[in-house]
Amino acid sequence: MNETDQTQAIELSQVYKSYGSKVAVENLTLSIPRGELFAFLGPNGAGKTTTIKMIVGLLRPTRGVVEVCGHQIALNGLAAKAKLAYVPDQPFIYEKLTGREFLYFVAEMYGLSVKARDARLERLVVELDIGEFLDQLTESYSHGMKQRVVLAGALLHDPAVLVIDEPMVGLDPRTIRVVRNLFSELTQNGGTVFMSTHILDIAEALADRIGIIHRAELIAIGTLDQLKQKAKREHSLEDIFLELTEGEHA
Amino acid sequence: MPDAALPQHTRSRLGLLFRVRGRSVWNRIIVAVREAPVRLTTAILLIGVVWIGLYGLFRFVFHQLEQTPLEAAVAVPMVFNFFFLAMLALLAFSNAIISYSALFGREESSYLLTLPVAPIDVVTLKYIESTILSSWSVVLLGMPLMFAMAELREEPTSRLLFLAFFLAFIPIPGALGLLLSWSIARFFPRNATRGVWVGAGVVLALLVVGGLRTMAPQDTDEAAEMWLHSFLSSMSFVEAAFLPNNWVAAGIDHALQGKSSTALGYLGVTIANAMFISWLVVRLVSKHFDVAYDRASASRATGSRVASNASGGIAGRVFFYLPLPLRLVAAKDLRTFFRDPAQWAQLTILFGLLVLYLTNMPTMKLGLQATGWMLMIPFLNLCAVSLILATFTCRFVFPLVSLEGQKLWLVGVLPVKRSRLLWSKLAFSMTVTLAVAVGAMGLAAAMLRMGPIWTVIHVGVTIGICFGLCGLSVGLGALLPMFDESNPARIANGLGGTTNLLISVAVVAVSLGGVLVATYRSRYLIPGTMPDAVSLSCVAGSVAVSVGAGLVALWVGGRKFDRAEV
Numbered sequence A: 001m002n003e004t005d006q007t008q009a010i011e012l013s014q015v016y017k018s019y020g021s022k023v024a025v026e027n028l029t030l031s032i033p034r035g036e037l038f039a040f041l042g043p044n045g046a047g048k049t050t051t052i053k054m055i056v057g058l059l060r061p062t063r064g065v066v067e068v069c070g071h072q073i074a075l076n077g078l079a080a081k082a083k084l085a086y087v088p089d090q091p092f093i094y095e096k097l098t099g100r101e102f103l104y105f106v107a108e109m110y111g112l113s114v115k116a117r118d119a120r121l122e123r124l125v126v127e128l129d130i131g132e133f134l135d136q137l138t139e140s141y142s143h144g145m146k147q148r149v150v151l152a153g154a155l156l157h158d159p160a161v162l163v164i165d166e167p168m169v170g171l172d173p174r175t176i177r178v179v180r181n182l183f184s185e186l187t188q189n190g191g192t193v194f195m196s197t198h199i200l201d202i203a204e205a206l207a208d209r210i211g212i213i214h215r216a217e218l219i220a221i222g223t224l225d226q227l228k229q230k231a232k233r234e235h236s237l238e239d240i241f242l243e244l245t246e247g248e249h250a
Numbered sequence B: 001m002p003d004a005a006l007p008q009h010t011r012s013r014l015g016l017l018f019r020v021r022g023r024s025v026w027n028r029i030i031v032a033v034r035e036a037p038v039r040l041t042t043a044i045l046l047i048g049v050v051w052i053g054l055y056g057l058f059r060f061v062f063h064q065l066e067q068t069p070l071e072a073a074v075a076v077p078m079v080f081n082f083f084f085l086a087m088l089a090l091l092a093f094s095n096a097i098i099s100y101s102a103l104f105g106r107e108e109s110s111y112l113l114t115l116p117v118a119p120i121d122v123v124t125l126k127y128i129e130s131t132i133l134s135s136w137s138v139v140l141l142g143m144p145l146m147f148a149m150a151e152l153r154e155e156p157t158s159r160l161l162f163l164a165f166f167l168a169f170i171p172i173p174g175a176l177g178l179l180l181s182w183s184i185a186r187f188f189p190r191n192a193t194r195g196v197w198v199g200a201g202v203v204l205a206l207l208v209v210g211g212l213r214t215m216a217p218q219d220t221d222e223a224a225e226m227w228l229h230s231f232l233s234s235m236s237f238v239e240a241a242f243l244p245n246n247w248v249a250a251g252i253d254h255a256l257q258g259k260s261s262t263a264l265g266y267l268g269v270t271i272a273n274a275m276f277i278s279w280l281v282v283r284l285v286s287k288h289f290d291v292a293y294d295r296a297s298a299s300r301a302t303g304s305r306v307a308s309n310a311s312g313g314i315a316g317r318v319f320f321y322l323p324l325p326l327r328l329v330a331a332k333d334l335r336t337f338f339r340d341p342a343q344w345a346q347l348t349i350l351f352g353l354l355v356l357y358l359t360n361m362p363t364m365k366l367g368l369q370a371t372g373w374m375l376m377i378p379f380l381n382l383c384a385v386s387l388i389l390a391t392f393t394c395r396f397v398f399p400l401v402s403l404e405g406q407k408l409w410l411v412g413v414l415p416v417k418r419s420r421l422l423w424s425k426l427a428f429s430m431t432v433t434l435a436v437a438v439g440a441m442g443l444a445a446a447m448l449r450m451g452p453i454w455t456v457i458h459v460g461v462t463i464g465i466c467f468g469l470c471g472l473s474v475g476l477g478a479l480l481p482m483f484d485e486s487n488p489a490r491i492a493n494g495l496g497g498t499t500n501l502l503i504s505v506a507v508v509a510v511s512l513g514g515v516l517v518a519t520y521r522s523r524y525l526i527p528g529t530m531p532d533a534v535s536l537s538c539v540a541g542s543v544a545v546s547v548g549a550g551l552v553a554l555w556v557g558g559r560k561f562d563r564a565e566v
Helices: A049-056 A075-083 A099-109 A114-128 A143-156 A173-188 A198-205 A224-231 A239-243 B015-035 B036-066 B069-105 B108-115 B117-150 B159-168 B171-187 B187-213 B221-234 B244-256 B261-285 B290-304 B305-318 B323-341 B339-361 B370-397 B400-406 B418-447 B452-479 B486-492 B497-520 B534-562
Strands: A010-019 A022-032 A039-043 A063-066 A083-089 A161-165 A192-196 A209-214 A217-222
Touching: A010 A049, A022 A049, A022 A209, A022 A217, A039 A049, A039 A173, A039 A198, A049 A063, A049 A099, A049 A161, A049 A192, A063 A075, A075 A083, A083 A143, A099 A114, A099 A143, A099 B015, A114 A143, A114 A173, A143 A161, A143 A173, A173 A192, A173 A198, A198 A239, A209 A239, A217 A224, A217 A239, A224 A239, B015 B036, B015 B117, B015 B486, B036 B069, B036 B497, B069 B108, B069 B117, B069 B171, B069 B290, B108 B117, B117 B159, B117 B171, B117 B244, B117 B261, B117 B290, B159 B171, B159 B244, B159 B261, B171 B261, B171 B290, B187 B305, B244 B261, B261 B290, B305 B323, B305 B400, B323 B418, B339 B370, B339 B418, B370 B400, B370 B418, B370 B452, B370 B486, B370 B497, B400 B418, B400 B452, B400 B486, B418 B534, B452 B497, B452 B534, B486 B497, B497 B534
Parallel strands: A039 A192, A039 A209, A083 A161, A161 A192
Antiparallel strands: A010 A022, A010 A063, A209 A217
16 A cells, blocks of 8 residues: 555545436545545445445546545546455456466556565465465356455455445355454555445444445435434444434335 | 556556456366367367368359359459448447447456556457457358369469458458447447347348349349349449458459459558558547446446337237246246347347348349259258257257246246246247248248248248257257356357257258258159159158157256256
């Protein structure tokens, strides 16, 4: 990472996105500093994935500006993406490559030297326990195995910003624990994690701040305590979430 | 920030993308050699047989043309002009479909766009890949044409020149296809499917209208000569200097006349233009790729309600004769067919070309007064229809049961025996194939003024072959399924799919063999008279073989499907 400047890791200013007449994200303004783990919550269809896709440059805001580490994604996408790693809920992996070939591809894509790649990979292989199947074609992997290899790929270049959609789906409890630790370590080293999840326990346990989007609008943002104050109740995040998004099925 | 000021890792990654693609292909070959050597060998042998067969056919045709040098001098350049013009249109359309899917429909594009890869690298990769995918078979099957000609002219060195013309030509339709796919995503994202429909329809309509304009039968030599003059003058636009087909045709023509330097000049023109149009289109599409991708993604997010209404009504009524649960499944398959451009586009293109050919047949005064030729041409039509049907059923009908396996939690709990579901698949596939195949054979009969006897024979055999091929694909699809695979193309290319293809081709060959015997035995009959008992028996045997193969496959597949654990 080695980012010393004071720009925000992720900055969204008055971002608006519509699909024809359907508004997906309504004037979203959001600043996420470096070193923060931010949990982005919301019912299905609230605008979470659209927001994530705008942050990683897959979609263009209809209005507004998205910046990653000070780089406008619409104007300077390559510089922004060099700082990013993105893991979607259904991650892509080349099926006719082995896990190791895929990770080498990712490392070269981000310009890692062979020495840096091998050192980093050695550690991730142990932590994510992927060594046993790393030299098999990925087409033979289960969902959880693919998820672990993709996570290794995302963390391989030590990204300044990790954007991850439903990170724990398909992982076993042991790997979930490892991933939680990796996220904590990333943020302690100054990295930022932007995480969308429906598993509220994880958001409650890991997140420095939580944002709740509902019907395309950010209706609440803050630490867990701040959200409790907003909801005027001393309950779990699940209760707060359900109260704020009343009438919706999460 | 300009690119030059960016860190090292944000420079072009095209080489890396190609290396990864190469590695994937290599791994695929290794797996195929290790796990399915028979399939691989069979595929190579079949391609070899087809290649040699085509080479022999073209040699024969060119040899025949050589007997009439004056006609050949006029016909050969014209044939090549038409051939490459048709290739220009077909490859551009094919490339548009493949490019659209590769750039705006596949997960890989989304993945690459989140990496520090410049859009021009992604577009260049997909452009080259799509061009290869859409053109390799044309080059492979076009080579025997070129080689046969080179052989006849005793100009072995021109083989390489002909191949160079092919390779220089294909980037042009490739670039046009890329531009078309980008335009659809950029300007008609909500109606991409409909756009392809309309595009295919317009092209086919133009071709058929063009065909109909020239279809009036010519009964006398004078009329035929006048028609030929009129036809050649109306088609003179294909020789326009700005059209790529003309550069290639003229180059080949000059090479055939031994004017190598002029031919090389045309080759240079073709290469220069191919490189220029490729550069221009790739730059244009790359520059505005993000907008097009955004629009295509947005259209997927909002869905397509129009297609749903359009196909839902038809699908609900077509299968009125089936019991309710089976009707629902068959209607679902028909809706899927209507909504999957890959399925209907291939069928439309193949049969559209067949219709074009058939509508032009009456104008061909080829001395068809002899009964033998009058029967042989319809027989060749029947061969073409049967092989197109086999291609369609193996590619699209065979995977149906495997794809159902993943939804067996839903279909499997319907109040109906599982094997009976195969009949709904059969009903769906028969509906689609019969509509186009019987239509094509009926048209052929009308165009060739076949008598009622041979019309009934050919339509009857077509129906039998339809049943046989659909029954085989459904039955073998249930017998040799790939329930864990969601990609129909991979299911069709698997061991079961290859087995189905080989058995289907064998059944078609046996069935057509019976008709061929009947055709041969009837070659001296007065038109309109009934073939002899042996001939009719051969035809009946053909139908019986097709229907029997379909029934056996359905029975065996049904038993397996009843016991299948998914």
